[in-house]
Amino acid sequence: MRLSFWLRWSGRDLRKRWPQVVAIALVIAVGTGVFAGLGSTTQWRRESNDASYAALGMHDIKLSVSEGSTAAAGRLRRLVDQADGLDGRVDVRAMEERLIAPTQVDASIDDEAILAPGRLVGVPVSEGGPRVDGIEVREGRALGPSDDGQPVGLLEVHFADGRKLAPTGALKIAGGASLDYVGTALSPEYFYVIDPRGGLLGAMDFAVVFAPLATVQRLTGWAGRVNDLVIGLRPGVDRERLVAAIEDAAAEGAPDLGITVSVTEDDRSWQVLHDDIAGDQQFWNVFAGLILAGAAFAAFNLAGRMVEAQRREIGVGMALGATPATIARRPLLVGLEIAVLGAVLGVVVGLLVDLAIGSVFEDLLPLPVWKTPFQVGVFVRGAALGVALPMVATAWPVWRAVRIPPVEAIRTGHLAVRGSRLEALARRLPVPGGSLSRLPLRNILRAPRRTLLTALGIASAITTLVATFGLVDSFVGTLTVADRTTLAGTPNRVMVELDRFHAVDSPEVRAIRDLSVVGHAETGVKLGGTLAPLSSKGGGAERSQAAGDRRSEVNVLLEVRDLDHGEWVPPVSKGRLPRSSDEILLAAEAGRDLGVGPGDTVLLRHPVATTAGSTRIEETIMRVAGLHPSPFRFEAFLARPDVLGLTGSANAIQVRPAPGRTVADVQRAIFGLPGVASVQPASAMADALETAIDQSVGIFRVIQYFMLFLAVLIAFNSTSIAADERSRDHATMLAFGLPVRSLLRLAVVEGLMVGLLGTAIGLIVGRLVVEWFAVTLVANTLPEVGITAQLATGTMTSAVALGVAAVAIAPLFTLRRLLRVDVPSTLRVME
């Protein structure tokens, strides 16, 4: 028989069940389309990252002097020149010194107070600079040689856009100096903005201002000084060799500066953007896998029913001597045709997903170069999956069907009726009400395979929804814990950071204490450090092997404060507060990552102030006194500042507003004082996390809409199959005078039961997926924040509502069919 014959025949089969065919094709399309669409973003981001970093000349090597220190301009450059085996003309493309200083930025517009911590980045602007870590102007104009020394700069675009600022305007920085920003800009180290105090959460709340080097030197009072040098190498240069040589040169020539040499991959922004791709891909894989699973269950469901409906024809074919291969041709062709339809629609869905998610990414991660080419490979893989799924789904029931003895296949009437093993259970299960009340449960138990396939299909959609909502819940839950721990008892605390260390009785500190808006002021020290695990407990001094790996270390913000009588002391979840100089209080998350608890020791790498006024890096063994419950891993507390060589000094002040004064009053009053780097409420960190959550929600919304569509499709498909299968039951009921609304009620009740089952499975699996996201995925990409997996009541209620509503509404789509049922004809059908 010719192919056209089979195509015609299978085409008729498709037409006969076109609503189900379209539904299943759409389910497959959503599955493969989301898979292909989300999969494309991985390649886009890789290409866009590479092109963006290349376009702006991301540094290969960076030298940073320790916090609070500076070097005379030209000193860092000379150190590099002296590095053994380095030929500046051959190896180096460009090398530039910079001055980077923390500050506070006041970008207030009219009545809206916009005060944010930030950073002044002084860069060379002559000769087309900066040529390393270049600046792309988004709006406004570029900085030129004539700007050097002038109070002008460029505002980092994340902050400007996030706070909806005009492309040009005026700023005030700590100390009260004014600066005009002449445009908004992007630079590689800030492709993803990381607040040095709050880890990854600084996109909108950390203001970076790029300004000419001389301007920053003047504004900070560090004339002729720099604290940072970036190097761009020529292609093919052995970077590691140069890093080692520069490190040696720095240790020998500038031990007073505490120089750290880092490379591109050490940049946190670079790490986040790259790690994030892999993390997101895992994230997308899980979602695509869940959606495809839903599509697979739905495909199995429909294919099974179609083959079952052809049972007798298959039997007749066998009776006529047709081979199984010939018999299988027709249903397999149907499967193939659905597959092709699904795959074609999948490409369309994929393009829609690309369109939606592409614009979300461009908003979320503004890069100088965004490449979003059509990913042929990913779409081909998606289409291949789209074809394979229904083919496998069809092949299985066909294989089963052709193995049934012909006599059984052609059997009609009562002999064709089969039961299931679950009926024994059904017999004993007491269901209140009459025979009609029992029917829905009996029908479910009578067709356990189809019930399970439907429930699993619904479950996959619910799982995806629960996972997306649950992730947001987990972030919000973390936020609540953060608020609870940092604001407990003193919700109005204001954190003031000074531009450098000042004596606790210095004029700068006194000026703050004496303000009328200040009710209480408490000095402290805040300093960055790194913790590494030790190989043995109880005071062993051996640094563990893992400690050699940069990623096994935990960066901390050491905070020295009065833990005995202070206005606010961190809560302790395990152990106790530190009492002596060699004790430290860690975040539970840090303890977990380092594998330590109360009583254990860790190695603290930290700067120490020298009597000469400079700093050096030292390693000190600290005993973990206890753990605090804050989700922010970097928060670590010390009771005494002597280990840091900072007795009698302070660079941070905690302020409680005077009675009747607000946090904003204190911020405004302190902002203009000399020596102040930043003033922010204690809730700033939690606020930043909230901002990050809000940004992520956009991506989740895209997924959620597709999930909603998928759930309804699966439910409709299942109900439609059920209506098809029960057509004779329905005709009998109609013959006995049962009204259509009663039939509809039976279908809705049956749907509700399956929906509840699917929702329950979806909630359980969704909870596990959220757990995996929190424990594995987020922990890798956002290690600074300890996310605890949780599902809010609202999420569970929404999931139940959606799961149940989707399947309960679906029977309404069969109303037309019920109203038009030809009772006599249906009753006379032999099977």
Place this chain on the structure above:
Amino acid sequence: MAFDEVTTRPTGNQQGRSTGATVAVQMTDVSRRYLVGSSEVAALEGVNLEIDEGQFVVVLGPSGSGKTTLVNLIGALDVATDGEVVVTGRRITGASRAELSRFRRDTVSFIFQSFNLFPGLTARENVQFGRDVTRRRGEGGDVAEILASVGLGERLDHFPHELSGGEQQRVAIARALATGNRIMLADEPTGELDFHTGVQILGLLQEQADAGHTVLVVTHNREISRVADRVIELSSGRIVRDGPPIEGKVPVDELSW
């Protein structure tokens, strides 16, 4: 719209049988035509008949003679193209879908060739279904008693696939009885059964007629017509004979085929 109530008189004008009983079914110039493709096919043409309450009527005819259409029209599963159908004094012609549904629930009960039991319900529950639909709780005896009356007292909690064909048809009869409706319409009730089981089923139907039910049995098996009070023979959609069995009514146990 409510059904038109029609006053039915004692019979006597239809082809020689008169019992003086109340008319259960009255068909006047009834035709039923279907469109098959572009051509019209007449399944029934100009049928006139009256059936008394309590009669055991066999509708006989070859395939395509219109016998199932006739029963479907009486049972309000189908509507006539022309003419008037009145059952137990209610005019079905022109009734709405909801009224037809209510009519079926309150007036007739069906027994099908392939039984059409609900596979998800046990024998007891299938019969209970008939009771629940009509909401005539407590009338006509307990469900278990009804099943016992058709010889299935020991098979109450079996699912259809656990019963033989004869047993399934007995459940179908019990279900019809459980509705409490006075008119039973059986379309080829023995079509899927062997001779012995078929005879048993006919015996049960005969008992229902004896108990006062109006029973219409559709069959192509001429032998079955011998047990009827009245035989209506159809050919090409028309009644070609209407009257008692030619050789007189015989007891069920005298049948053979």
